[in-house]
Amino acid sequence: MITEISAQQLSIIHTINDQDNQSAFSKMQNDEIVALFNSEDVSALTTIELLNLLEIANAVYRAGYPLIDDSEYDGTYFAELKRREPEHPYLQTVEAESVVDAKTVQLPQKMLSTDKAYSFNEIEKWIKRLLKAAEEINFDADRIEIRVTPKLDGYAAFDDGEKLYTRGDGVRGQDITRAFKRGLQVAGNSERGLGPGEIVIKKSYFDNQLSEHFENSRNIQAAIIAEKKVDIHVQQAIDDGACVFFPFSQIENWQGSRHSLVNDFESICESIWNAVDYDVDGIIIETTAEELKQYMGSTRHHHRWQIAFKVNEDSAEVEVLRVIPQTSRTGRVSPVAELQPTKLSGATISRATVHHYNMVKTNGVGAGAIVQLVRSGLVIPKIEKVIKSVEPDLPNECPSCSTHLIWESDHLICPNKSECPAQTENTLIHFFKTLGNIDGFGPKVIEKLHAEGIKKIHHIYQLTQETLVSYGFGDKTAENLMTQLRSSRSIQIEDWRFLAAFGVTRLAGGNCEKLLQHHSLEALFDLSVEGMVEIDGFATLSAEAIFEGLANVKEEFFKVYPLDFNLEITPIVSLSSEDEDQLVLSGKNIVFTGSMTTGSRGDMEKKAKLLGAKVAKSVTGKTTYLVTGEKVGANKINAATDKGVEVLTESEYIELIG
Ligand SMILES: [Zn+2]
Structure with a gap:
């Protein structure tokens, strides 16, 4: 109303x-x-x-x-x-911004809107369109990489390094370079000229410093670029670095295969939705494969290779009962608010994570505070803002090991890396959860093992059934746990998942997969920061953090890695063009059909990819070889020959690759 x-x-x-x-x-x-x-x-x-x-x-x-x-x-x-x-x-049409009476200029590059999806079903349909396009251009579907980023709810702008423009109608916008002259920074101290992005304001800063002067953050975005003199509070926010221009290329993201996206959709949504302290009104899902992007192109309104996932939100004002500190595997202590149980989007919510302890401190979240709780569809509820604040209670000591906590930017950290039970237990839990091929080693079992002095992953693999029984597990449970441990090694998992299980900062699945597309698992531990930066997608800062993280887990890694895990090796995809030319199948498009005798078709396809081939599922004019196994109909072979495709028997193919 x-x-x-x-x-x-x-x-x-x-x-x-x-x-x-x-x-x-x-x-x-x-x-x-x-x-x-x-x-x-x-x-x-x-x-x-x-x-x-x-x-x-x-x-x-x-x-x-x-x-x-x-x-x-x-x-x-x-x-x-x-x-x-x-x-x-x-x-x-792109929703035009109302900048009446102001002079507009041609944008250096078109800025389109994003097509929107409101259900998982629509996302699946979009993936189908990607796959169809991939098939049409013979692009290997397994190479489709997906990138997921928060959809910032700010003021869209374009930075070409000299000028900053509003999005305007997508083709012509206003010159608002004055925002940079007023001291506006690029997020993460990045350089200028990174193209499209959004002008945004830190949410915690807005709540704390600006909410009494402004109705909402959108008023401030308008004030930052206003032609007239900028408001004193807004200037302060610019000076404090709370207002920034955030280029899309620099934003926190998740990357991985379409399978991982579909399998982990909810948790990916949740973590990306909450990845930044800015207003976010959805997540953006896109493919990074240049060939696909070019082929799919765009409508006048949006790029076809990109989609935004949004959900209708439900919110309520809720009382905080208390805030409990929880130490994560990295030592970061998260504030978890216990709430008066409240029904939201069909579920009863009784706890929510507060962004970080600085927010608890500055916004006064504690027993008796009233917060606005928002739940967006599938996503775990979050505290949107504090309506009534109280004097917060900040922990001095780690709830797990009692070590004195220290501040590291916005977070409280337990510095006790080696002897903190919470960090050790969460590291072990993370390992088995990330492997994902067994489910017996959850928090309860790990807690019990830790109490008996089991602190390392390789210690768990040294356990015997007798030892487990002596720890108080029942005979049946002990037997079951032993079976599970064997399964964790025999059930195949991707090598990138295995690496991600070690919990190195900034080495979640997507980044692991990217590194393993260029270096083998073992070789990664000898990779220099410079070598990592050469790989597309790794900036120096992340590379340094990953380098340090790998060095920290190296000893443990090489105690666990030799235990015969059944690892599926990530194919090396981008060799230098020189190396690539030397591969026996480089530049060849291959289709396998029928049942093979020397190995499964899947294995043969993988091998072909390693040898530089592009593997497709169906024969087109671009296909070089059709490799036929047993029981292939004459029609199929004739159709291929008609298209000028060379047909090879399995043994001819084996001979070809030597
Ligand atoms: Zn601790």
Whole structure:
């Protein structure tokens, strides 16, 4: 419900350019607009009324004085238009920013919107489109890499190194270089010229320093780029580094295969959604494969190789009962708020993690505080803001080992790396959880083993059934645990997953896979920082952290690695072009068909890839060889020959590769 339109909002509405002359925005009055927005039933609105609503909502939103919230805009009005007229041109245009009367300039590069999905089902459909495109250009589906980033809810802008532009209508925007002249920094102290991004404000800073002066962070984004003199509080936020320009290329991300994305969708969503201390209104999922991106291209509105996942949010005001510190495997102590149990999006919520202890301290989260709790669909609920603060209780000692905690930027850290039970136990739990091929070594079992002095992964593999029984496990349980340990080595897992299980900072699955596409598992431990930076996607800072992390786990790694795990080796994908040319199958497109006698078809495909071939599932004009196993129909062979494809028997193929 909207009760009133402010003078500020009305003046923006009056400047909307009514191109089709179907609605006289310049004459619309306060009560007319209110009545329009408060219509009981959107399906009863005429399409023109619906368009008016969208245009008004969009114009005031862009100008920094929103009338309705995002989910209402997207979920109610935009969705209704889409339902009614799926081909309507409004759905295809980039939502223009209301920068009336200001001079616009050509953007160095088009800035498109992102297509939106509201369910996992829609994400799966998008993946199918990727796979279809991959097949059409004979791009190996296993090489499709997916990148997931937070969808920042800021002010879209483009930095070409000289000027900063607003997104405008996607083709022409305004020159707002003045924001940099006012001292605006690029996030992470990065250099200028990194292209598209968003101007954003740290959420904790806004809540703490700016919320009494501004209604919402959008007002501030507008103030940062305002032509007139910048507001004193906003200037302070710029000087404090709380307002930054965040280039998309620099943002926290998850990378991995489409299988990992589908398998771990919820946890990936959750961690990316909460990865930054800025307003986030969804996550962006895209492929990084250049060939695919070029082939799929874009509509006028969005890139086809990218999609945003958004969910409708549900929120409630909840009382905090107490805040408990929990030490993670890295030593970081997380504040977990126990809450008055509350129903949200169909689930009862009784605890939520607070971003970090600095937030507990500055925003006053403690027993008796009232917080706004938000749950976005599948994602674990988070504390959006503090409504009533209290004097917070900060722990001095690690809840697990009683070591004096130290501050490291926004976090409290337990510095006791070697003897802290929580860190040790969580490291062991992380190992088995990441391997993911057995489920017997969860928190309860690990806690019991740790109490008996088991502190290392390789110690667990030295256990016998008798020892387990002597620790108090029942005969059956002990036997079962032994079987599970054997299974953890015999059930095949990817080598990148094995590496990720050691829990090195910044070495989650995606980065492990990327490193292993260039170096073998063993060779990684001898890789220099410089060598790592040469690989696409590793900046110096991450490389240094990974280098140090690998050195820390090296001893333990080489005690566990020789235990005969059944590892699936990541194929080396990008050799230097010289090396690549020397491979026997480089530049060849191969399709395997029928059942093979020398090994499984999957193994043969993998081997072919290692030898430089591109492997596809079906024969096209681009196919070099069709390798036929047993029981292949004559039709299939004739069809291939007609396309000019050379048909090889399995033994001819084996001879070819030597
Ligand atoms: Zn500790």
